[in-house]
Amino acid sequence: MYVTPPLPPLKRVPPGVWTVLAWWAGLVFTFLVRIRLPGESGPAKLPGSLIYQWDGLTFLAVATALVHVAGGLLRRRPLLALGLLFAAAVLACVPLGVVEIPLAQYLAVDVALYFLAAECVRRTGIIALLGALALLAGYLTTRLLFGWPIGASAELSVAMMAVIAWLVGHSVRQARDHAETLVTTATAQAVADERLRISRELHDTVAHSISVIALQAGAARRVIDTQPRRAGEALGEIETVGRETLSGLRRMLGALRHGEQSRSLDPAPGLTDLDKLVAATTDAGVHVEVRWLGERRPLPPEIDTSAYRVIQEAITNVVRHAGTSRCRVSVEYQDDELTIEVLDGGHGPRRTAEGGYGLVGMRERVSMLQGSFCAEPRPEGGFRVEARLPLMTGVQ
Template sequence: MPPLKRVPPGAWTVLAWWAGLVFTFLIRIRLPGESGPAKLAGPFFFQWDGLAWLAAATVLAHLAAVLLRRRPLPALGLLLAAAVLACVPLGVAEIPLAQFLAADAALLFIAAERPRRTGITALLGALTLLAGYLTTRLLSGWPAGTSAELAVAMTAVIAWLVGHSVRQAREHADTLLATAAAQAVADERLRISRELHDTVAHSIGVIALQAGAARRVIDTQPRWAGQALADIETAGRETLSGLRRMLGVLRHGGQGRPCEPAPGLADLDRLAATTTDAGVHVEVRRLGERRPLPPEIDVSAYRIIQEAITNVVRHAGTSRCQVSIEYRADELAVEVLDGGRGLRRRPEGGYGLAGMRERVTLLQGSFRAEPRAEGGFRVTARLPLTARAR
């Protein structure tokens, strides 16, 4: 913590009291360059009985500083009593600001650190004391410094407002931190669900396609059925391995264990070969000059293509699809076409299109998924390569 914040509220209250006390003495003696003191001392201000009143008030102020953090309202009551006692040897018509500085400091800390009701109670108590002091003098026929006391009351209100603002700022900061923490948890859950979906959905789609084909030809073409079962085993092992890696990273918090790099467009040929072996031929076309891409662009482009191919395998009812990747000057354009029957309706609980759109939106790109006029379905994504997107 900064050094000033390490000082407890009680210490600041004592410092305010002593500052007011020193100021009280200074304005009652002739300082260099003055013809006389700014304030006349009371009849027994410099006598032992006047100093005794000031000493008693100082003791109350120190007791209040000890109690301020644990019992704020009783502590403020002691400070207000000290302010009244300190006025006895001064010969003044009101409670001066110097004797009320400690009460102002206590008001600030109470409003800043205690509930709103406690702060309002403390402010009303301070204002009631000032009003009661003036009323007592007026009813007794003594002079009363009403104007000066209004200024002192205004300092009490200002001290409470500053403390109230500090408390509100702290509560707002706590709310922002809680919101940010909740958002971070939600984002992490979304990221995990997206990665799980992208890892599992494609493999399960390929496995289902291979298993269906193997079931149909197992009697007539056992060798081909055996190859399909081998591909199913390979896909299942790879998916299980990926899930274990992901769960391992989650379990260990990403520390102490190296995390294998995420797939990118360099792995696209292997994805196409796996899908082709499953019965859907994937043709990959690359346009423009190939160059390294930012990691988030590379991973997102691969995941979008993977999800689009998965949808072709599961829903299109076709044996071919085409993937086009175009490296442009300021963006990467991805397109997946098929000539199948397309999605007749959105699958219940489907995440694929929404997940692809979300990936593109996070990268400030554009995404479209729509049926083709000539039949089939088209998925297009444009991912900007600008510094802002990265």
């Protein structure tokens, strides 16, 4: 069971709260620059005539109230909340006696623009940015129409900060969308890889089992009249192989149906199971000689399973296509690679088959492990399959 980790503390703060905090930060800054701070000969800006009077403080109080209402509406009604922030920025300018909307009074708008661009649909974010720029232009135009002075240069810096806030929010949104796309793609790829793995297991298991069953059935049919006991043994072997294959199919199909992880399946076979494979094939009428070369040692799981599956598929092809009663399997352990060779002297195809999934599946298995694969007719007759699987040093 996967537990979603809690959000970082700052992420838990709603956007409306950040907007209100930005307004109060701008309001505090507005008063600080209008008083003489320690070490200064005078305030950075002269206070307006109404700022410390009741009517001026009323304007600021109303603007602050509008900001608080906007903070509560920012998620549910983003454009309405932004409109209230616009009104608060304009009302706050009245007692300040300024010729433009100052950056401090537009800081809450900038924070809201960031969140709208980051969290709302793209259309809402664009409308919000255009509205913010239109308000700044409208404020200056109104003052010009009344013949009042304006601060065009300062207002350009405020407009630039609004655009930057929107761009940052838009970038965050794009990064989040991209991350979600990557997660979705990775999840789909993982599911596809798992289904492909199970389909390969199905092919390897069923192809070999059906080949053994076919051989045993043919042997039983030929001797059922003359050697009933031998025919009974062949039928018993058919029953055993059939039950084992059916059980494996049910487990694999159940995993696909219920979306279980690969660990719910039986452990993947490896070279330690080769004796059982050889015994079943020999019972079916094809004698398999196994030669172990080099010092046998534990292999990485993916190498071990792939080696077994390559041998299994090669033996299956011998049973189905070679028309011979013997084949030889060589497994050579070297320092840096594992070499597998399956030889038969039958009368199989004189050229490599391009159709079907047996050789293609073996080639894919080996390629995924950065190995080399060769399947070709032998000059003296028969067929040869060779796979070289690199061994990673340090893997036990």
